Amino acid sequence: MTGVLSFYRTSIGKKVVMAVTGLIGVGFVIGHMLGNLQIYLGAEALNKYAAFLKSTGELLIVVRVVLLTAVILHIIAAVQLTIENRKSRPQRYVKKQHVESTFASRTMRYGGFILLLFIVYHILHFTIGKAPGGPQPFDVHNVYNNVVYGFQNLWVSLFYILAMLALGLHMAHGVWSLFQTLGLNNRRFNRLLRNAALGIGTLLFLGNISIPIAVLVGFLEPVAK
Amino acid sequence: MKLKLHIWRQDNAKTAGKMVSYDANHVSPDMSFLEMLDVLNQELITKGDDPVAFDHDCREGICGACSMVINGIPHGPQRATTTCQLHMRSFKDGDEVYIEPWRAEPFPVIKDLAVDRAALDRIIAAGGFISVGTGAPPDGNAIPIAKEISDLAMDAAACIGCGACVAACPNGSAMLFTAAKVSHLNLLPQGEPEKDQRVINMVAQMDAEGFGNCTNYAECQAACPKEISIQFIAKMNRDLIRAKLREGNNAGSGKTGGA
Numbered sequence: 122m123t124g125v126l127s128f129y130r131t132s133i134g135k136k137v138v139m140a141v142t143g144l145i146g147v148g149f150v151i152g153h154m155l156g157n158l159q160i161y162l163g164a165e166a167l168n169k170y171a172a173f174l175k176s177t178g179e180l181l182i183v184v185r186v187v188l189l190t191a192v193i194l195h196i197i198a199a200v201q202l203t204i205e206n207r208k209s210r211p212q213r214y215v216k217k218q219h220v221e222s223t224f225a226s227r228t229m230r231y232g233g234f235i236l237l238l239f240i241v242y243h244i245l246h247f248t249i250g251k252a253p254g255g256p257q258p259f260d261v262h263n264v265y266n267n268v269v270y271g272f273q274n275l276w277v278s279l280f281y282i283l284a285m286l287a288l289g290l291h292m293a294h295g296v297w298s299l300f301q302t303l304g305l306n307n308r309r310f311n312r313l314l315r316n317a318a319l320g321i322g323t324l325l326f327l328g329n330i331s332i333p334i335a336v337l338v339g340f341l342e343p344v345a346k
Numbered sequence: 347m348k349l350k351l352h353i354w355r356q357d358n359a360k361t362a363g364k365m366v367s368y369d370a371n372h373v374s375p376d377m378s379f380l381e382m383l384d385v386l387n388q389e390l391i392t393k394g395d396d397p398v399a400f401d402h403d404c405r406e407g408i409c410g411a412c413s414m415v416i417n418g419i420p421h422g423p424q425r426a427t428t429t430c431q432l433h434m435r436s437f438k439d440g441d442e443v444y445i446e447p448w449r450a451e452p453f454p455v456i457k458d459l460a461v462d463r464a465a466l467d468r469i470i471a472a473g474g475f476i477s478v479g480t481g482a483p484p485d486g487n488a489i490p491i492a493k494e495i496s497d498l499a500m501d502a503a504a505c506i507g508c509g510a511c512v513a514a515c516p517n518g519s520a521m522l523f524t525a526a527k528v529s530h531l532n533l534l535p536q537g538e539p540e541k542d543q544r545v546i547n548m549v550a551q552m553d554a555e556g557f558g559n560c561t562n563y564a565e566c567q568a569a570c571p572k573e574i575s576i577q578f579i580a581k582m583n584r585d586l587i588r589a590k591l592r593e594g595n596n597a598g599s600g601k602t603g604g605a
């Protein structure tokens with residue numbers, strides 16, 4: 122345990138925590154999107170999938186605990202690293218140019234903050250059904266209708282789209298960055314990893330925003346039970 | 347040609363600094379950037395003003411002394427070039443040029459553009475060496491080293507310790523410098539026995555000096571006059587993770603590190 126703590130105390134140790142917890146997040150958001158896209162197979166398919174997830178009992182609890190722990194550790198490390206980074210540049214440049222850093226890399230902290238707000242809202246919205254602006258009526262057994270009613274609120278849909286933009290950008294840098302942080306990168310793999318990150322970020326953005334857009338344009342409609 | 351210069355003037359680390367504007371009216375495109383500052387300083391001295399303090403030594407791109415951020419980029423706009431090797435033909439008549447010191451908490455300003463970079467020396471002292479008995483010189487090529495490995499170690503060893511990487515990094519991180527110094531020894535058989543302690547101690551010193559953390563922006567490699575790649579940062583992270591795991595194995599032996 123002291124070994125783990127002494128590693129965490131180093132700058133690189135905190136980054137490794139960011140990277141590992143981030144990787145858990147990446148795995149989750151990809152799986153979650155693939156699950157959600159079943160909405161295009163119809164209400165029955167999506168509701169059956171949701172019922173299946175709930176039927177896993179203890180496994181579901183384990184997964185939720187792992188995800189929650191990962192998010193909390195990710196945020197703690199992010200805050201500590203950000204505070205240290207601010208301290209090391211107390212006097213800012215009068216003029217500063219960025220040469221090679223990407224927009225995605227420079228907005229990790231802001232995008233991450235949007236994602237935090239989103240995660241809280243998203244759980245209240247579709248898991249618990251108690252979010253402001255949330256789906257009316259909310260029925261735990263009809264996830265399909267919850268999604269459709271939920272996204273018929275334009276403001277809610279716009280917030281989701283903004284959050285998915287933040288997610289896409291977070292991934293466009295993060296997926297490459299986590300391999301670099303873990304030391305799993307070299308000259309040969311660098312291009313591949315950069316492209317994979319951009320691809321994953323883009324697919325997550327497009328795949329996820331397709332759902333609120335499909336609801337708003339009337340392609341997905343509520344079903345009678 | 348004529349330039350409008352805006353230069354950071356600061357008496358010492360304890361006083362606040364500010365930008366001061368100067369007209370440079372007799373700039374030849376063939377001058378180096380430092381020669382342009384020499385001419386300005388000569389004018390200031392003639393007028394009885396305080397000349398601008400800046401570091402310089404070799405003026406041929408090998409010592410790493412000539413630290414200054416020019417228009418927001420360490421060592422100025424030309425890639426893979428130190429300030430002393432930058433020529434005024436990189437600028438146009440009438441340009442405004444902002445000149446600032448390296449800005450990082452571990453680099454206190456000595457005066458104007460000159461900063462104290464001893465923090466980098468202390469990182470080297472923490473592990474940038476090999477412990478060998480210095481007897482008679484060994485035979486050349488007595489230790490076989492693969493060509494690719496010696497080339498890679500040479501790429502890392504090209505670091506001149508200028509600190510442009512720290513200056514360019516939005517986090518004021520010294521990861522590129524430290525990674526270059528760790529890697530060039532850790533790659534070679536001579537560095538192998540102290541590999542783990544080296545990376546652990548140099549990273550610990552880097553952190554203790556108050557440098558920021560790496561967020562993989564890659565601004566450092568863009569600013570590095572020797573084009574050190576951030577792939578060495580990945581390698582240092584890998585070496586540190588391995589060393590920390592092995593440190594656990596050796597716990598109880600009374601010593602840290604080792605193979």
Ligand code: HEM
Binds near residue numbers: 150192233
């Ligand atoms: C809950 C709110 C979140 C906050 C406040 C946050 C914040 C941050 C910050 C500040 C960084 C560091 C940026 C850097 O070092 O370059 C980062 C990196 C990262 N984040 Fe997040 N993030 C959040 C959520 C997420 C989520 C949901 C995922 C996964 C889908 C994720 C995946 C990653 C990855 C993969 C990295 C890269 C790690 C590395 O650089 O090695 N983050 N995050």
Ligand code: SF4
Binds near residue numbers: 511569570571
């Ligand atoms: S890594 Fe490059 S920028 Fe950093 S100190 Fe070495 S030579 Fe200078």
Ligand code: FES
Binds near residue numbers: 407408410411429
């Ligand atoms: S003065 Fe030596 S590198 Fe510029």
